[in-house]
């Protein structure tokens with residue numbers, strides 16, 4: 001089965017076809033970090049592409065180019081969705097390439113050609129970064145994004161400089177920070193607190209409830225942790241009566257709403273989605289394809305196991321929580 005990232009129209013597969021001298025070995029750890037770099041070479045110059053980086057890295061004595069993906073702003077691709085910067089798939093994601101020292105074993109290297117200390121990303125490049133990141137999240141490749149300088153031992157490095165989190169929100173105003181895998185295998189140094197911190201919408205209490213029989217104080221390397229059922233597993237005891245919906249800025253309707261429905265309740269849903277930047281256009285009270293699309297995108301981020309574009313009790317609960325977290 002092909003990965004979603006392999007289907008991006010702006011991607012060219014140059015695995016094995018770039019200058020090299022030998023080969024990288026396979027990684028022995030799962031990819032947890034998607035690490036973003038820039039090349040420090042001005043993006044329009046001849047040397048600002050995967051081919052030249054490969055030449056340079058081989059001259060350093062490396063087996064080949066150190067990144068898995070190179071985004072080339074100077075090479076534009078015209079896709080059905082608009083102009084994009086080309087992505088070169090340079091090394092198989094399962095190879096342990098050189099780009100973050102001790103962290104290579106579990107890191108994916110993505111380099112955006114250019115020097116963003118002085119240059120600005122153009123829209124075609126932002127769109128490509130956004131789409132590649134989103135595809136990798138969908139594919140379950142890695143659990144979090146980091147810039148080179150956020151990796152252990154590299155705080156001195158001016159890489160990748162641009163605000164990558166902001167770029168991930170370029171196309172839709174949304175950031176997909178995680179799709180939680182169904183299970184996770186405990187690695188050295190893991191804690192429930194650390195896991196909960198890295199997975200959107202899962203709390204330590206959720207993990208405890210979803211994993212009866214696992215002692216959070218005695219996690220063992222190799223132990224399997226259930227994540228798929230962890231979301232909302234823990235229901236806090238309610239001692240206060242719920243606030244009436246109409247006192248909220250974006251009151252949410254109860255019941256089920258789906259494509260084809262019309263009326264005031266649909267309007268409420270549309271206003272709420274728009275408020276948290278899952279844009280569905282004007283709140284016209286008609287549940288059409290735009291509303292379904294916005295709702296599905298919301299579910300992909302917050303309820304990845306219930307993506308059906310239908311508004312029901314679970315979606316309502318999550319939407320309420322997200323509105324609250326945004327200060328509404």
Ligand SMILES: [Zn+2]
Nearest residue numbers: 037038148159
């Ligand atoms: Zn770097």
